[in-house]
Amino acid sequence: MDQAEKLRNVIKLKNQKLPQKARVITVTSGKGGVGKSSVTVNLAIQFQKMNKKVIIFDADLGLANVEVMLGAIPKHNLSDVIYRGMDIRQIITEGPAGVSFISGGSGIVGMNNLSKDQITFLVRNLAQLDEMADIVLVDTGAGIADSVLEFVMACPEVLLVSTPEPSSLTDSYSLLKALHRNPNFAKSGTQIHVVANRVNSVEDGQAVYDKLNTVVSQFLNGNLEYLGMIPQDSMFEKAIRQQQIVSLYAPETKSAKAFEILANNLIEGAHDIPLMKRGFAQLFAEFFNNR
Numbered sequence: 586m587d588q589a590e591k592l593r594n595v596i597k598l599k600n601q602k603l604p605q606k607a608r609v610i611t612v613t614s615g616k617g618g619v620g621k622s623s624v625t626v627n628l629a630i631q632f633q634k635m636n637k638k639v640i641i642f643d644a645d646l647g648l649a650n651v652e653v654m655l656g657a658i659p660k661h662n663l664s665d666v667i668y669r670g671m672d673i674r675q676i677i678t679e680g681p682a683g684v685s686f687i688s689g690g691s692g693i694v695g696m697n698n699l700s701k702d703q704i705t706f707l708v709r710n711l712a713q714l715d716e717m718a719d720i721v722l723v724d725t726g727a728g729i730a731d732s733v734l735e736f737v738m739a740c741p742e743v744l745l746v747s748t749p750e751p752s753s754l755t756d757s758y759s760l761l762k763a764l765h766r767n768p769n770f771a772k773s774g775t776q777i778h779v780v781a782n783r784v785n786s787v788e789d790g791q792a793v794y795d796k797l798n799t800v801v802s803q804f805l806n807g808n809l810e811y812l813g814m815i816p817q818d819s820m821f822e823k824a825i826r827q828q829q830i831v832s833l834y835a836p837e838t839k840s841a842k843a844f845e846i847l848a849n850n851l852i853e854g855a856h857d858i859p860l861m862k863r864g865f866a867q868l869f870a871e872f873f874n875n876r
């Protein structure tokens with residue numbers, strides 16, 4: 586092959602449309618009730634406002650908070666894909682402002698005992714989401730249960746939500762410890778961003794990150810990134826009481842503005858993401874591989 590031909594091939598490769606892969610961000614927390622589902626739903630709204638197509642995958646087996654917050658009850662969940670051969674598109678529920686979501690439901694438990702054929706079918710189906718969404722947000726359960734750790738381990742980008750409360754900080758550290766000590770955890774291939782929620786000042790937020798990052802670097806030889814803070818906000822609570830999402834209910838209030846900044850930070854800080862943009866199907870493939 587001569588020089589000119591090589592060049593033509595390079596140009597051809599560059600122009601070739603590579604299959605789109607969604608950016609997958611897993612949202613987790615050490616303990617329940619610290620605002621994990623609120624962060625997921627509000628970020629989804631903010632991304633939609635930035636013209637990014639978002640799908641939330643609710644992998645939290647607990648209280649189905651995402652559904653309640655989005656005010657839409659799903660008719661189906663992942664088990665309908667696994668056991669009833671439904672197409673992934675049939676189990677997507679439309680929420681407000683164009684945010685759609687998928688409920689993992691009992692399908693998450695069922696994932697423990699899938700045959701190779703079922704796994705292949707599921708992963709192929711999930712690959713469709715990579716073409717439909719720019720960003721998939723995965724809401725995991727809280728704590729160090731295996732199902733939570735497995736999702737976090739399979740995802741290259743993780744948001745860890747913590748409040749300044751000592752119990753939240755301790756539980757965040759327990760989660761980080763369990764993760765770092767797991768042989769399947771790829772430390773260098775994973776970005777963990779800390780979101781400090783319910784803080785009273787910028788300094789409080791920074792302190793949440795500093796405390797966690799200090800122990801992680803000292804005792805686990807790891808590293809955390811700081812994404813930003815969400816202030817304690819009475820409008821946030823008012824929105825929740827009215828089954829509304831603060832980013833839609835009161836877009837000018839301080840917590841909604843903070844979500845806007847967080848979403849911007851995630852989009853703007855994404856220069857090294859293309860390499861990490863492995864997609865949703867790949868996340869599941871890895872999830873099953875780690876078992």
Ligand SMILES: Nc1ncnc2c1ncn2[C@@H]1O[C@H](COP(=O)(O)OP(=O)(O)OP(=O)(O)O)[C@@H](O)[C@H]1O
Binds near residue numbers: 618783816825
């Ligand atoms: N920044 C905030 N300002 C005021 N209230 C907040 C804030 N963040 C969270 N809350 C309150 O905390 C409650 C719990 O939030 P959320 O349901 O998002 O937590 P969670 O971590 O997802 O809980 P679970 O683990 O049960 O799923 C909300 O109902 C809300 O009232």
